[in-house]
Amino acid sequence: MIQIKFFASLRERLGTSSLNLQYAGENTVADVAHELVERGEEWRFLEERDVLCAVNQTLCGKDAKINDGDEIAFFPPVTGG
Template identity: 50%
Template sequence: MITIRFFAQIRELVGTSELTLEADGLTISQLLYQLAQRGDKWTMALKEKTVLCAANKQLVDYQYLINNGDEIAFFPPVTGG
């Protein structure tokens, strides 16, 4: 099992801040695709290349291989000014 955390606008769109599911052996890209199948709001919130991802509090790319027990986080790009 893994824990997935959603932040900021992503959390607002998908309607939850946390989700637990089986995803051992998937890449982040495959996980994003799987989550997008939950509906239009999920698809809009989790567009690949527009969402940042972290595994165990470290930024990772979309090819990161998920392991059982990982904590995955999705959040929008951050800008400053």
């Protein structure tokens, strides 16, 4: 099982802060994002380049390797003024 968390505007867009996904041999964060995008149009933002991700609370790229039991977080880019 992989726990997936969504933060800030991403959470608002989906109407959920987290979900569990049965681990099916996905190798990378990009694989998980692709699987979620297949659920429908509202998930398409996960393919955007500027969406940030973390595995087990460590910022990473979408090419990061994942394992069963990992936590993946997606969040929008941080902006400041």
